[in-house]
Amino acid sequence: MILTVDVGNTRIKAAVFEGSNILEKFIFEKNELEKNIEKILEKFQNCSDLVVASVGNIEKQSFLNFENQLKIHFLTHEDLFPFVNKYATPKTLGIDRMVLAAGATLQFPKQNRLIIDAGTCITYDFIDENDNYLGGAISPGLRLRYEALHNYTAKLPLLTFEEPELYIGNSTKQAIHSGVVNGFVYEIDGFIDEYRTNFSNFIIILTGGDADFLAKRLKNTIFANSNFLLESLNQTFQYKIDND
Numbered sequence: 685m686i687l688t689v690d691v692g693n694t695r696i697k698a699a700v701f702e703g704s705n706i707l708e709k710f711i712f713e714k715n716e717l718e719k720n721i722e723k724i725l726e727k728f729q730n731c732s733d734l735v736v737a738s739v740g741n742i743e744k745q746s747f748l749n750f751e752n753q754l755k756i757h758f759l760t761h762e763d764l765f766p767f768v769n770k771y772a773t774p775k776t777l778g779i780d781r782m783v784l785a786a787g788a789t790l791q792f793p794k795q796n797r798l799i800i801d802a803g804t805c806i807t808y809d810f811i812d813e814n815d816n817y818l819g820g821a822i823s824p825g826l827r828l829r830y831e832a833l834h835n836y837t838a839k840l841p842l843l844t845f846e847e848p849e850l851y852i853g854n855s856t857k858q859a860i861h862s863g864v865v866n867g868f869v870y871e872i873d874g875f876i877d878e879y880r881t882n883f884s885n886f887i888i889i890l891t892g893g894d895a896d897f898l899a900k901r902l903k904n905t906i907f908a909n910s911n912f913l914l915e916s917l918n919q920t921f922q923y924k925i926d927n928d
């Protein structure tokens with residue numbers, strides 16, 4: 685059994701895998717990391733390895749405290765990935781994006797793939813049919829958009845996600861919901877259209893905290909899987925073991 689841990693910008697997600705099957709998934713806050721790992725390892729005593737991909741600022745020691753119970757692996761740029769990295773600044777490419785790209789490459793061989801992760805940030809990652817990772821885009825996620833409007837203006841209230849009824853917002857609140865939520869959906873549909881115009885034979889994978897909402901709203905049909913990063917972490921680790 686493998687315990688995978690995705691330290692995101694906001695929250696931590698973890699999952700226990702038996703082979704390629706996910707047994708259980710957990711979501712928790714950063715300050716509750718050790719308590720949660722402890723509980724997970726109590727429940728799944730056959731975990732042999734803990735695999736971490738982190739884009740957040742978390743102390744490595746929090747994981748190393750479990751070294752006497754299982755092997756700890758921190759995925760980095762130095763690890764083996766199943767694609768050719770054509771990013772001009774490969775060392776600054778987020779490890780979460782690399783793991784998503786690895787999962788897409790392994791799960792959907794020999795086709796163009798676009799992965800959209802709608803989390804704290806929205807990331808777009810494109811791997812072509814010859815397994816070249818080309819890059820993509822980074823933009824603010826849904827919650828970040830609400831927060832930015834409030835934090836960088838004098839008059840705009842801090843709202844939380846609400847599906848707008850109209851695209852013509854007829855009040856401050858409705859205008860903000862329309863701008864944030866519709867803008868978010870239009871952006872993603874717009875990017876997908878752009879990729880579709882330029883590439884054929886490709887698959888779109890949608891993941892992240894806002895994936896389920898988006899899947900309902902996008903005009904483009906896509907493959908939505910909110911566990912895709914955790915599953916990709918498991919696969920990237922298996923790939924490393926098999927090929928190192």
Ligand SMILES: Nc1ncnc2c1ncn2[C@@H]1O[C@H](COP(=O)(O)OP(=O)(O)OP(=O)(O)O)[C@@H](O)[C@H]1O
Pocket residue numbers: 691692693694695696739780802803804805825826827828845892893894
């Ligand atoms: N309980 C929650 N806490 C925070 N965000 C949530 C929650 N439930 C849903 N969301 C939505 O999920 C989005 C954040 O996604 P996610 O949880 O994947 O981010 P994250 O933990 O920071 O991970 P990453 O850094 O990988 O994006 C927010 O835009 C928000 O709308």
Ligand SMILES: CC(C)(CO)[C@@H](O)C(=O)NCCC(=O)O
Pocket residue numbers: 693739776777778779780781805807822
């Ligand atoms: C874009 C985020 C914040 C998304 O989690 C992360 O992948 C990251 O910190 N990336 C570094 C910059 C880059 O990927 O080019």
Ligand SMILES: [K+]
Pocket residue numbers: 801802803804805806807892
């Ligand atoms: K993200």
